Amino acid sequence: MSDYKDYLTRQVMLGKMNRREFLARAAAFGIAASTAGTLFATSAAAQEPKRGGHLKLGLEGAAATDSRDPAKALSQFMFVVGRNWGDMLVESHPTTGAPVPALAESWEPSADAATWTFTIRKGVKFHDGKELTVDDVIKTLQRHTDDKSESGALGVMKSIKEIKADGGKLVLTLTEGNADLPLLLSDYHLIIQPNGGLDNPDAMIGTGPYKVASFEPGVRATFERNADDWRTDRGYVDTVELIAMNDATARIAALSSGQVHFINRVDPKTVSLLKRAPTVEILNTSGRGHYVFIMHCNTAPFDNNDLRMALKYAMDRETMVERILGGYGKVGNDFPINDTYALFPEGIEQRAYDPDKAAFHYKKSGHSGSVLLRTSDVAFPGAVDAAVLYQESAKKAGIEIEVKREPGDGYWTNVWNVQPFSTSYWGGRPTQDQMYSTAYLSNADWNDTRFQRPDFDKILLEARSELDEAKRKDMYRTMAMMVRDEGGLILPMFNDFVNASTKQVKGYVHDIGNDMSNGYVATRVWLDA
């Protein structure tokens, strides 16, 4: 929460926000009014962002095959590139995950949450000087939803039935009520482009704080500050340079020699060494990504809930976080939601390593012989080690696990979501509804635990269109308990996002939404000389 206070403070100081606005937004995100009072009193003393300078980021994940089209952005590198030059209709709040206005100024749902009306911000200019219109927004959304679309956002967009303008406003009609629609529009693929990018999807022209100066796929991207930016609380540096650095050691060498200001994907194993450098700061943020061991609930022997329970109790979560994540993570509780999600159901008892209970359930299941677990290092970093650790902890409960290492090539096609017991990774979704709909709905394509429960599906769909938050939270608790106690998911850990910067970098916002301050790192930080 303190980060968001910093963020609001900055807005106040820049004169972007008056006291009333501040109170309204602060209340929405649960900052007490009394805090707000002191905040206004002390804001003058808080650190003021400095403008200017050349910011260099060394990032993992670029490839020569990267596409300029935001619809096809996949890598961490292109994620940051897109955040620099473009804006979505909606952003997600850095600490609560609630939707925050961006190019959409405000929005209004119908009573059943199936029709949404968005007011589009006026006076926003694209980098080519054209003014943003409702038509641009409509064309953009259409480009991401049509049948031939190759967009990475196709999954979140398919519930939109109709996109039209009405009296200068954008009206979206959904196939069914969805209280989370604004958050879905914060997906990083959905950058609003002139004429929806239909003329030239690769133009990289948007409304973002930086204009693209040069781009070489898999090598480098440079940006200049957009002098006509519609916001003043971002884009502090004059120029930004993103350098593709896929080698972890190269990133660390570049950061510690001061050649770049910020790097992503710091290997937890080397964090302790990097910490020793006096100029370096480690930036770790809790995230929604989780490392999982998944069993198919409909395939023998995992169709037996006692065996599934035995395997859940046989997991030593604390050791996993310590050894696989180097301590940079949190233990999981066998349902895919943690406290970074809005409406997180608190107070569910943490499942712990318990060889006795595991042995009890194992005996009750009547299973004999070993259990085959397939794994590969592409499933998540350290997946093979994790499988071996798991094998050891299960052995103490009398459960024999056979670990089979599969080739990394084709793992996602041939093993994940195909074989009955494997290791995998989930990147988290903007909302609980999205996470459950993607992987726990009976007929979902990626129901990788084959969790098929009509009663669960029913609650999920009801919760989706429920605008009363208290009721919704209760429903999410019920769903979490069902997955935790009856599902095929063993979730030992949520991984932190571990980034690092030099101490010259100020104003980094820890954003629960995604890695690298939800991709906004270059737009939010400034350089302190």
Added chain:
Amino acid sequence: MMESGPMTGPVLTDGTAGEPPRSADLSGVPAKPNPTGEIGGTFWRRFGFRRPLAALILQRLGLSVGLLFAVSLMIFGGIEALPGDFATTYLGQSATPQAVENIRKDLGLDRPWSERYLNWLGGAVQGDFGTSWASKNSVSEQIGKRLGNSLFLAFFAALISVPLAVGLGMLAVQFRNRMPDKIINVISLAAISLPEFFIGYLLIMFFAVQWGVATFPATVYDSMSFTERLSAIALPVATLVLVVLAHMMRMTRAAILNVMSSAYVETAELKGLSTFRIIARHAAPNAVAPVINVIALNLAYLVVGVVVVEVVFVYPGMGQYMVDAVTVRDMPVVQACGLIFAAFYIFLNMAADVLAILANPRLRHPR
């Protein structure tokens, strides 16, 4: 390598010497201009006799076209055999069946592989390598840039390492079994034993991180000036020089030592010539064939085999480009890269043979 030194020279020389007769005998098979036989055959035979060098080059060119064709077929087959196609690997875990279907249809991946290969081949023969599936950019244009970077790096690495290796090799012969020879041997053995990425990391640690004198990362881009580029590639060039130096140096040493034991060198010694003059004027030209072969192999390595060095130094060369493309099964890019790499190997080997023949006129005529 060193222990077998005295043997290596003659063996390799024989290998090269064996080429011309074979070329004359087999010439009809790969590169016969006129398949109807007698007249063409005799013409070719006579041509081969009068201009053995030109005949050799022509024959090799014909062979290399066939080789390139085979290489393209093998790469295509290899990628087909890898699990997952472009659509599924490009979208990775986040693939929806509809998105996969859209991409497959768009690229024609739903058609049989033979049809797709012939399609690609049709374009390639006309010099059109198509567009990258992933980035939708022209393959030729992108490769041009990457190949330029790779050659830039390789050129400077070769410029330093080849003269240095040959020079050190001669020096080692001159001071055979004395201190300079031993020092050169120990250092080159050490350099050859360390993996290239480790040498790279060591250089980065000392020159970039500890002392801060070198530029890192070595990324080069369009708007860079020539001197900036040179300073950027200093560390990768140093790494590559260390990697290839030992191999060439030791081969030079072994080949010259082998010649040094022959009768004419003894004569030269008895004439009272200086050691250096004997080595440079009399021994070296006769030892040149095996040395050229090793140099050619190392040059080829500098162009096509340096992907690890590229990754460590964040250098945008061909190797990295091809690996990226293989990862997502971007067929047009992989094919084009593979063909260029194969062409380099073939060309450098041919150049090595031609140079060996030029250096030793006896090899021009079949025995």
